[in-house]
Amino acid sequence: MRSRSALHGENETSRSGVGSAARPEADPAALTDSATPPVSPVPAEPPAPSPMTHRQILEALSGLLLALLVAILSSTIVANALPTILAELGGTQSQYTWVVTSTLLAATATTPVWGKLADLFSKKVLFQASISLFALGSVLCGLATSVPMLIGFRAVQGLGLGGVQALAAVVIAAMVSPRERGRYAGYMGAVFAVGTVSGPLVGGLIVDTPWLGWRWCFFVVVPVAVAAFIVLGRTLRLPLIKRKAKIDWVGATLIVGGVCLLLVWVSFAGNTFPWGSTTSLVLLGAALLCLGLAVFVEGRVSEPVVPLRLFRDRTFTLATVAGIGLGIAMFGGSLFIGQYFQLGRGYSPTDAGLLTLPLVLALFVTSTGSGWLISRYGRWKAYLSVGSVSLVLGLALLATIDHATDVWLVGCYLALVGAGVGLSMQNLVLAVQNNTSARDLGAATATVTFFRSLGGAAGVSVLGAVLSASVANRVAAETGGAAEAASGSLDLAALPSEMQTILHTAYGDATALVFGISAVASIVTLVAVMFIREVPLRTTV
Structure with a gap:
């Protein structure tokens, strides 16, 4: 009788011709008590299966792309609806930020854990588990x-979103070589564009x-999930690399706890309590202690959540x-661009979604085009460099907008x-994946995604705290402080017309500061990209 592990491995093994990196295992029945030697000699090395065909890859990608669509819709469909949601539930600007931050916090803190689990267990089962958790949420x-209930949910x-975004890139890397991966970037770019374009529009409608x-806005993504x-379950078949599963729960707990404490400190310091207060120092000290202990633990366990050896690679560290x-x-x-169009310019949620089309179309064209060109010619550094410059330039130009800037001009900046x-x-x-071995593929991919989410x-x-404080100061300056309390309300329709005008102007002008800070942060990306050394793309998985 076959063992459970054998059956499990068989379930993960590809169909005929699927799984370019896997080798078929010998039948356990052929290795049992045989009284006579085999008639014909057994080859020392069984032939490797043929690489996946284009059709087989597309079949396996179909469910993956649906999962990515769900992940994209979860954020974009809510973006333009949040002002209305918070207005109905009686939320404030600070709560507006936390409705988004709570999702990012949970996804960020758990991303390295999902990635490490993908190196030890079935990627397919983990992907399905993350989708189920997302649908429940x-x-x-x-x-x-x-609003507090909404933030918690x-x-x-x-938690599920962290798994989807961490595992998507891992699964693709397990199926397609770095050199050929650009060929399928068009399909991923199309899904990203559909989710990003349709999300705000559907949410607004x-x-x-x-x-x-x-x-x-939340129920509609459940059928897609x-x-x-x-x-x-029907199409994804990946080879299962059998390894001794030993999870570093201590390291995972310290990483999640340290990241959560750090983000809570960043969110509330200077707003709920002063930067130099006892509460602020305790939160910061606890966060640094957890992260310091995490580094200590990760350097000593056999299967760390974030292998510290990865940071010895220059490309990985800079990325x-x-x-x-x-x-x-x-x-x-x-x-914040969706909030700018609605609260700063007075557009409806549907119109705000349409006005973000330049950003989405530019993203779709550049991601698809660069992927095709990279697959064809094998060069990738130039696209990273141009993209970093375009990012800094676009954000710097958005830092000049106000409540009266021409909409077409804002669209050009968004396209950059x-x-x-x-x-x-x-x-x-x-x-990063091109420089990483198969053993650490999940951990490396998830770590890069983790820092991006962080x-x-x-x-x-x-930025939410900066925007809230800037709006409050501008309203106080216009009204002499008499209507400062109203600046925290997102239900502008319930306010007098004079106050609505003041708030529209305040939001429209204050948003520029948010993009100015983002532009300064993006310079870090530009500098890091310039020092990344281009390495020829592998042609094997």
């Missing part, structure tokens, strides 16, 4: 009756439709640094940011 978000949603309501779960600035631009830019993200995001991951989560927290 989405349903709970749609049932929320208060968004954190549950983020849902909010603007009285018989639906904002709760359907269920479909992704089913398709993955993680570059990812921090990129994360601030990605998450901060997409979040979109081009920068499109040329940088996937190519940073590609550079930059985004910290950026959203800090």
Whole structure:
């Protein structure tokens, strides 16, 4: 009788012709008590299976792309609906930020854990588990009756989102070689564009439709998540590399705890309590202690969540640094530009979604085009360099906008940011995966994603606090402090017309400061990219 592990490995083994890096294992029955020697000699090395065909890769990618669509929709469909959601639930600007930050916090803190688990267990089962957790969080978000409840359920949603974003790149790397990966960037870029374009539009339409309501912004992604779960179960077949599973729970706990404490400190210091207060120092000290202990533990265990040896590689270290600035631009830019159009310019959620099309189209064209060219010619450093420059330039120009800037001009600036993200995001991951062995593929990919998400989560927290304080100061200056309390409300329709005008102007002008800080952070990405050394792309998985 075959053991459970043998059956498990067989379930993960590819179909005929699937899995270019896997070798078929000998049948255990052939290795048991045989009384006579074999008639014909047994080859010492069984022939390796043929690489996956284009059709087989697309079949396996179908469920993966559906899962990515779910992940993208979870953020974009809510972006333009958040002002309406917070207005109905009685939320404030600081709570607005935390509805987003809670998801990013949970996703960021768990990303390295998901990546390490992918090196030890079935990637397919882990992917399905993350999708299930995400779907559960989405349903709970749609049932929320208060802002604190919504923030908590968004954190549950983020736990699943961390798995989806960490495992997607790992699964693709397990199927396609770095040299050929650009060939399929077009499909991923199309999904990213569809999710990014349709998300704000669908979210705006849902909010603007009285018989639906904002709760359907969360319910609508659940059927897509269920479909992704089913398709993955039927199409995804990956070779399972058998290794002794030993999880570093101590290191994982210290990393998650340290990141959470650090982000909580960044979010509340200077707002809820002074930077130099006892509470602030305790939070910062606890965060640094947890992260310091995590480094100590990770350097001594056999299967660390984040292998410290990865940082000896120059490309890996520079890519993680570059990812921090990129994360601030990605998450901060997409979040606050929607708020700028609605609260700063008075557009509806649907119109705000349409006005972000330049960013999305530029991202789609550059990510798809660069992927095709990289696959054809094998060169990637130039696209990273151009993307970093475009990112800094676009954010710097957005730092000049106010409540009266021509909309077409804002669209041009957004297109530059979109081009920068499109040329940088996937190519940073590609550079790291090209330098990483199969043993550490999951951990390396997840670590780069982790630092990008960390930059985004910290950026959203800090930029949200800066925006809230700037709006309050501008309103106080206009009204002499008499209506300062109203500056924290996102239900502008309930305010007098004079106050609405003041707040529109305040939000429109204050948003420039947010993009100015993002532009400074993106310079870190530019400098790190310039020092990355180009290495020829491998042609094997």
